[in-house]
Amino acid sequence: MNKLSLLFVVNVATLVCLLQVQSCQGWSAGDILFKYQGKYKHHEEWRWWKTTHAKNYASHQEELERHLIWLSNRKYIEQHNANSHIFGFTLAMNYWGDMTDxxxxxxxxxxxxxxxxxxxxxxxxxxxxxxxxxxxxxxxxxxxxxxxxxxxxxxxxxxxxxxxxxxxxxxxxxxxxxxxxxxxxxxxxxxxxxxxxxxxxxxxxxxxxxxxxxxxxxxxxxxxxxxxxxxxxxxxxxxxxxxxxxxxxxxxxxxxxxxxxxxxxxxxxxxxxxxxxxxxxxxxxxxxxxxxxxxxxxxxxxxxxxxxxxxxxxxxxxxxxxxxxxxxxxxxxxxxxxxxxxxxxxxxxxx
Known part of the structure; x- marks a missing residue:
């Protein structure tokens, strides 16, 4: 997620927070993202992966950013494996999953x-x-x-x-x-x-x-x-x-x-x-x-x-x-x- 997209999501989430007449005082951008972006996709798999590889993040915002990278890498793995009969080998999510190339x-x-x-x-x-x-x-x-x-x-x-x-x-x-x-x-x-x-x-x-x-x-x-x-x-x-x-x-x-x-x-x-x-x-x-x-x-x-x-x-x-x-x-x-x-x-x- 680039900075412009992240800013847009934060602003929309903040507006929703205010319209619902809920107190946003003291909320960080990461807190707002965590609450209003909904549950992480493939939540159980994500949680298992974090535990398996001892992954910990300093904030909700950092975790969301890493999760989005993980999702992108997960998609690459799925696309490869759909054609593994052509490639002759398979891929799997591992320790490197939340890192960019x-x-x-x-x-x-x-x-x-x-x-x-x-x-x-x-x-x-x-x-x-x-x-x-x-x-x-x-x-x-x-x-x-x-x-x-x-x-x-x-x-x-x-x-x-x-x-x-x-x-x-x-x-x-x-x-x-x-x-x-x-x-x-x-x-x-x-x-x-x-x-x-x-x-x-x-x-x-x-x-x-x-x-x-x-x-x-x-x-x-x-x-x-x-x-x-x-x-x-x-x-x-x-x-x-x-x-x-x-x-x-x-x-x-x-x-x-x-x-x-x-x-x-x-x-x-x-x-x-x-x-x-x-x-x-x-x-x-x-x-x-x-x-x-x-x-x-x-x-x-x-x-x-x-x-x-x-x-x-x-x-x-x-x-x-x-x-x-x-x-x-x-x-x-x-x-x-x-x-x-x-x-x-x-x-x-x-x-």
């Missing part, structure tokens, strides 16, 4: 490119000879993938930390036979000298370089997630894993990415997550020609691959809670011209 992009973007000259110093993955590929692979079933985490409970642009930590958790579990949840907060607080920016974005390479130089990263239990940058409190007594090197995937090469996921384990990737279709993804194989292969915005972890209904996909772990996507995961189209940049900026740690 620009607000969403301001909040979710956490990708910061790393110096290309620096990255070129890291070895490039080479596909092992005679590597065999299973029809499908899911590292969750092999104890190499931790539970879904939630970076957005605090609107913190920290996907780089979750992407890097997710890949390191996998490498550590496969090497040591035990899955240990590691601390993203440790990365937020301590990796700034290596080129990251706390809740304002960063890069997986910078994160890996910090862990190498620091000789480790703490466990999540000892250094829990706050969703804001704080004083660095790393303690070697609470170290959960360490690493010694970084291997990068040839940029844009999905075949190399598949070989790495098959032979090594979970791999950190950067993708373009800026579209509304990605924002509200719910199920099916995500396939969108509007998804850029060169403009990454968000880090995730590839944890496997497969084929469903004739469509090849990557199984990718996100960090937007289990309320997003398929219990926190997304199936992204595989072998489709590096769509969304799934292999543009991919890497994994070596222990």
């Amino acid at each position: 620009s607000e969403y992009n301001d909040v979710h973007k956490s990708y910061e490119p790393t110096n290309k000259k620096l990255v070129s110093n890291f070895p490039v993955f080479e596909t092992p000879q005679n590597l065999t590929y299973p029809d499908s692979l899911d590292w969750r079933t092999k104890g190499a993938v931790g539970s879904i985490k939630d970076q957005m409970a605090y609107q913190c642009g920290s996907s780089y930390a979750f992407g890097a930590i997710g890949a390191l958790e996998g490498a550590n579990a496969l090497a040591n036979g035990q899955l240990v949840s590691l601390s993203e907060q440790n990365i937020l607080d301590c990796s700034v000298p290596y080129g990251n920016f706390g809740c304002s974005g960063g890069n997986v390479y910078n994160t890996f370089m910090y862990v190498i130089a620091n000789s480790g990263v703490d466990t999540e239990d000892s250094y829990y997630y706050k969703g804001r940058q704080d004083e660095c409190s790393y303690s070697s007594n609470n170290r959960g894993a360490k690493m010694s090197g970084i291997v990068r995937i040839k940029s844009g090469d999905e075949s190399s990415l598949m070989a790495a996921v098959t032979s090594v384990g979970p791999v950190a990737v950067a993708v373009d997550a800026s579209s509304n279709a990605f924002r509200y993804y719910s199920s099916g194989v995500f396939d969108s020609s509007r998804c850029s292969s060169s403009s990454s915005t968000h880090f995730m972890v590839v944890t496997g691959y497969g084929t469903t209904n004739g469509k090849d996909y990557w199984l990718v772990k996100n960090s937007w809670s289990s309320n997003w996507g398929m219990n926190g995961y997304i199936m992204m189209t595989r072998g489709n011209y590096n769509q969304c940049g799934i292999a543009t900026d991919a890497s994994y740690p070596t222990l």
